[in-house]
Amino acid sequence: MARRFVSLTVSMMLVLFLFMTGCSSSADPQGSGDQVELKLGFYSSGASDAKMQELIDGFMKKHPNIKVTTETAPYGQFFQKLDTRIAAGNAPDLWLSDGVLVAKYAERGAIKDLTEWIDKDLNKEDYYGLDFNKDAEGRYWAVPQGIQIGVLFYNKDLFDQAGVSYPTEDWTYDDLKKAAAKLTLDSKGKNADDPKFDGKSVSQFGLTFFSITEGWFPVMKAYGGGVLDPTMKKSIIDSPENRQAVEWMVDGMKRGIITDPSDLKSFKSPMEVFPSKSAAMWFGIYARVLAANESGLNHDVTLLPKGPSGKRFAPVIANSWVINNKADDAKAKAAWEWIKYWVTEDEVQSEWAVLGEAVPVKKSVANSDAFLNSGNKKINKQAFLDSFEFAGTLDTNAVWNEWVQVFGDNVDRAFLGEVPVNKALGEADRGVQKTLDQFYQK
């Protein structure tokens, strides 16, 4: 009886196994002959997937010997999946990297050095942001797919109601704070300059910002500070310039003019403070135009203000195409053809610009109506392009996510008034340096 039971179980397992192997797909695609099969990874989005597929179809038409298969996932999960696939030696041949993660892949040897190809095939003067993916040794690791650059968003209706003049390109951070005080209202409608103003019941903030790109980083840089030195391996947090910048932010939060981390918790997301008309100004990147337009705001944008010494800084995230270091020669060349198709073809650049998600990489397209006058609502898009003059990355390196977390935790404590600015910056400095050393001094 026991033998029959065992044989029955084994038979069931065999049936299951045959079923499994029978249903499974063929092994990973390989290029054969002149035909190359290119695996392209990108994070999907309801708003742009159809356009991406259209552009891929156009590429295959132009390059009949290259067959592109796509690998996608929602943005939040794409990079988690990518890490697994890199570890298993099964990453796509080419993928769209968040701009802040390019250094992580480069310094871990996961992506190809593109310097030679860029030097040979691209005229650097024709494109925005190629240098945003250049490391301290001058090597290029990626080519931007689209660029996010920070400007000052302002709600014209709220300015008109408060009788405050719109921001100008000459504003300093002090000018911004003075205007923000007049635009900050408590539940009784008193502004922050009024002695009876109640900073604990703010119903409209003068300025909202959060986290790094659209928060503390541009202020610190405009004040002459920053987080890492040019090697990206040493913390420069504990500096007088950074203290001055953080004092400026803490003072604004104490007075209720700027949203602090606890104010942001009463919103569905920090990104919704400005679109919900709860703040008059915002340090926003280009993609925020979509939400502002969708909310029907009467808004415009201008350059971010100057620091005390006249220095200006616009934060940049250049989401970029990178090529897998393990891709064989044929696939890597096919991947480079895709990158060239993406950045050099006017039609591709214009088609992508229509979505309104990013500033085009090709200067001729970015400076044409395809970008400057796209969309139903006319705003000063030239401000995004002018900001390239003083733009910089977010001190990205192999442990960017980790040090941002350490710095953010410490500076938030200063923002909430839990520790003095000096102490918060001192602890952030030590914490960030420790994080850097753990990776770079191994």
Add this chain to the structure above:
Amino acid sequence: MKKHVLLKKIPGYVVIIISSLIMITPFVTAVFNSLKTYTQYTAVPPKWIPDPVMWSNYAEVWKLTDFSQYTVNSLIVSVLSVIGSILSSSMIAYAFARLRFPFKNTLFMMVLGTMMIPPVVTIIPQFIIFKNLGMLDTLMPLWVIEWLGQPFGIFLMRQAFLSIPKSYEEAAKLDGCNPFQIYWKIFLPMCKPALATLAVFTFMGKWNEILAPVIYLTSQENFTLPIGILSLGGQWFGNEQFLVAAALMSLIPILLIFLVAEKYFVQGANNSGIK
């Protein structure tokens, strides 16, 4: 007398009604949010009742994503997982509960021990196995694993089998049943509540699973509902009202299953000591 009993029950009913209202508020809020424009969705202070009511948000979800394909994929994964986990877990559990073999208890402890390992630890080795089996970008890695027994199911079914008196088994043996027949014809029918619990847990787990589909699936036509819905968001612009509408639509099968299996589910949970 009756009036007195009724009066005594009133505080209880009041508590139940208030707690029910508290429990249902997030759900009702989600329904309202799914019917708003983006402006209303972000409004501060919040506008609770949508005006106008945007029924079109639901239609928009179907336009923006391949919702029907995602639903079919999720159903395939969930149904096959339920069948697999019921068959394999109960069969393994029967062996642990009723058969005698060397190292039985040690093996059972090892099975339970695997429950302590976080899934992220095993994801890369599992990925490599499925890659070598040629199963990447198919739905198979998501359900095949359930056909190989799952520790929670084995534990649940073993507890259920242990509660069956030995005399049933002895009577069946006298009638000429072999171990498989005892398992199939006596034990399984007597443990329907536990099986229903396992089915509901497995279905819910697979229906809502994110990590495995994200890792194994790469083509959009193979996406299951949770990652299909998350894809609506993109990197910068949330379309949150569409996300809420999509999430609510994805709840429908779970609600239906829970309503159908509620009796078994509660009974099974009580019997197995799950709180």
